[in-house]
Every structure is written in C-alpha cells, then in structure tokens.
Amino acid sequence: MRLHDIAVVGASGLVGRKILEVIQERKFETGKIVAIASDASEGKEVNVKGKSYRLQKFSEHVFKNLEFAFFSAGASISREWAPKAAADGCIVIDNSSAFRMEENVPLIVPEVNRQDMFKNKGIISNPNCSTIQLVVALKPLDAAFKIKRVVVSTYQSVSGAGNKGITALESELKNIESKTASPFPHRIAHNAIPHIDVFFDDSYTREELKMINETRKIMGKKDLAITATCVRIPTLTGHGESVNIEFDKKVTPEEVREVLGAAKGVTVLDDPANNVYPMPADSAEKDDVFVGRVRTDSSVKNGINLWIVADNVRKGAATNAVQIAEEYVKGK
Numbered sequence: 001m002r003l004h005d006i007a008v009v010g011a012s013g014l015v016g017r018k019i020l021e022v023i024q025e026r027k028f029e030t031g032k033i034v035a036i037a038s039d040a041s042e043g044k045e046v047n048v049k050g051k052s053y054r055l056q057k058f059s060e061h062v063f064k065n066l067e068f069a070f071f072s073a074g075a076s077i078s079r080e081w082a083p084k085a086a087a088d089g090c091i092v093i094d095n096s097s098a099f100r101m102e103e104n105v106p107l108i109v110p111e112v113n114r115q116d117m118f119k120n121k122g123i124i125s126n127p128n129c130s131t132i133q134l135v136v137a138l139k140p141l142d143a144a145f146k147i148k149r150v151v152v153s154t155y156q157s158v159s160g161a162g163n164k165g166i167t168a169l170e171s172e173l174k175n176i177e178s179k180t181a182s183p184f185p186h187r188i189a190h191n192a193i194p195h196i197d198v199f200f201d202d203s204y205t206r207e208e209l210k211m212i213n214e215t216r217k218i219m220g221k222k223d224l225a226i227t228a229t230c231v232r233i234p235t236l237t238g239h240g241e242s243v244n245i246e247f248d249k250k251v252t253p254e255e256v257r258e259v260l261g262a263a264k265g266v267t268v269l270d271d272p273a274n275n276v277y278p279m280p281a282d283s284a285e286k287d288d289v290f291v292g293r294v295r296t297d298s299s300v301k302n303g304i305n306l307w308i309v310a311d312n313v314r315k316g317a318a319t320n321a322v323q324i325a326e327e328y329v330k331g332k
C-alpha cells in the first residue's frame with residue numbers, strides 16, 4: 001500500500017481540522033502530514049481524534065516531495081501559495097474561491113464530475129459549500145429529466161464563516177449586546193441576514209454569484225437558468241436550501257424521490273405525515289446530502305419544490321476535498 005504525504009494549510013481552522021479528522025475516519029493512508037497555519041500559530045499543537053499535529057508557518061519549498069496539499073486558509077493565501085505548491089509537484093486541492101472559475105482549473109464534486117479532475121494543471125478547486133450540496137442533488141435529476149430552470153434560497157449556518165462565525169453567535173446568544181469581533185454585518189443571534197460576502201452593482205452578493213456560476217461549471221451547463229438568494233441564519237452547522245426546479249417535461253414527486261433515492265451521496269428523508277424531513281441539526285457530522293419536502297409546484301409548468309440539507313464543513317468542504325484525493329489516487 002502506498003502512503004500519501006500531504007500538507008494541510010489552515011490546519012487550525014474549522015475546515016482544516018475537519019480535513020485531518022476525515023482523513024483518519026476514511027482511512028486515507030497518509031505518511032507525512034505537514035500542518036500549516038499563520039505565523040502566530042507556529043509551534044502550537046492541534047489535536048484531532050487523539051492525534052497531535054504541530055503547526056508550522058509557510059516556508060520556501062515546504063511542499064516539495066508532498067503528493068497532496070489541502071488548502072483552506074482563504075483565497076489570498078491560496079493565490080500566493082497554491083501555484084508554488086503546484087510548481088513543486090503537489091496536487092493542490094483548494095477550498096477557497098481563488099481559482100474556481102479559472103478555465104484550466106477543474107471544479108470538482110466527485111459524484112457529479114469526477115472525470116474532470118484529471119484535466120488539472122496542479123490545482124483542483126473544491127466548490128463553495130452551498131454549491132456542493134445543490135449539485136449533488138441536481139445532477140441526477142438533470143440526467144433523468146433535464147432541468148430547465150432553478151431558483152434556490154439558502155439558509156446558511158454560521159460555521160460557513162469559520163471559527164469566527166461560531167464564536168460570534170455563541171457570544172451574542174450569551175449577551176445580545178456582545179461586541180465580539182464578528183464576520184457578519186449585523187447581529188446574527190435571533191436574526192436572519194440576507195447578505196453573505198460583498199454586494200455587486202447588480203445587487204447580487206458574491207455568495208449568490210458563486211452558486212450560480214459554480215453550478216453551471218460543475219454541471220457542464222453554461223446556459224442553465226439559475227438564480228439564488230443566500231441568507232445567513234443562526235444555526236451552527238448545516239446549510240438548508242429551498243429549491244424550485246422547472247424540468248423540460250412533467251415529473252412527479254415519486255419519480256424525483258426514486259431518482260434521488262438511487263443517487264450516490266444522497267439520502268431522501270421525506271415523510272411529512274410523520275414529521276420526517278432533513279434538518280441542519282440532524283445533518284451535522286454526516287457526509288450525505290439530505291433531500292425532502294419533494295412536491296409539485298403547480299404555479300409553473302413541470303415544477304418541483306424540494307429542500308436540501310448538508311453539513312457545510314463536511315460534504316461542503318472537508319469530505320468533498322478528501323474524496324477528491326481518494327478518487328485521484330484511484331485514477332481515471
């Protein structure tokens with residue numbers, strides 16, 4: 001068996017620590033693990049499931065002779081260091097938005113477009129968390145019934161903004177006047193903020209445009225009609241998405257449930273009579289994408305409504321990144 005020498009950049013962060021955890025859980029056979037964080041963390045230890053990792057800062061050629069480098073320290077760090085890692089022979093799996101829309105960088109969700117990863121030039125991008133769970137459900141539906149238009153509204157947890165997001169919610173819940181530095185533009189406790197990342201001139205946010213553009217790229221449907229509204233809510237983990245889909249032909253909720261029930265990485269939870277539907281609290285620490293509330297939308301021709309939930313730190317980031325490495329090792 002071949003051991004894989006790797007680096008985890010952002011190893012003290014929410015996603016980085018989860019990558020170290022998922023690697024152990026999924027028995028991705030690692031040899032050397034280089035754990036990188038900011039200069040301020042140099043020498044500190046990160047403990048994950050009984051294993052301790054000593055944090056180091058970036059240094060020239062730190063990636064030399066490593067096979068994979070998982071980056072999750074933000075886009076500016078990726079822009080500076082991922083090309084150096086790739087030049088030193090590493091396959092970079094990047095969780096940031098830095099390269100996602102670049103033509104020669106594959107944007108991968110293994111259940112959807114596994115084969116595209118082999119066209120990489122040293123960097124493979126991991127999509128945005130809310131995009132990943134959406135396409136895992138959309139792709140099998142598109143293959144079966146051809147999707148014409150998608151309208152998605154998200155309900156995104158605070159962990160999507162990293163450790164700072166969790167700290168801000170927890171301190172505001174203890175003291176609503178808390179002035180703890182927050183990554184959110186308003187109080188998040190007992191609130192809902194229809195604003196994630198910056199606004200552009202057309203009044204869409206960057207998070208919304210990421211969902212639109214990344215979905216089109218991953219699904220290989222450049223002209224897909226899709227619109228998004230992204231909202232931050234005070235849940236800790238797990239993003240919810242209300243999704244309205246118009247198909248080319250008439251599709252019943254039973255047919256949708258059947259296709260999704262057989263799809264890789266999807267669990268259908270849809271028994272409203274018994275209060276069964278996906279919820280963020282139940283999706284925490286799970287790797288599947290959960291779908292429920294499937295019903296006909298009779299306000300349009302061939303419309304279906306459904307509700308999608310997944311753990312944003314796992315399938316939305318860490319698990320998807322580790323799956324990319326696993327599939328890369330398996331080869332074409």
Ligand SMILES: NC(=O)c1ccc[n+]([C@@H]2O[C@H](COP(=O)([O-])OP(=O)(O)OC[C@H]3O[C@@H](n4cnc5c(N)ncnc54)[C@H](OP(=O)(O)O)[C@@H]3O)[C@@H](O)[C@H]2O)c1
Binds near residue numbers: 015096097
């Ligand atoms: N959270 C999610 O659900 C999610 C989902 C998908 C993608 N992502 C993406 O993943 C990345 C990390 O997110 P996160 O939620 O894990 O954030 P986080 O909890 O704030 O962690 C950030 C990590 O980056 C490290 N870092 C910061 N500045 C650095 C520097 N100058 N050099 C080296 N390391 C540095 C931090 O190290 P220190 O501890 O030393 O500061 C920490 O390990 C972001 O690009 C984010 O967009 C996040």
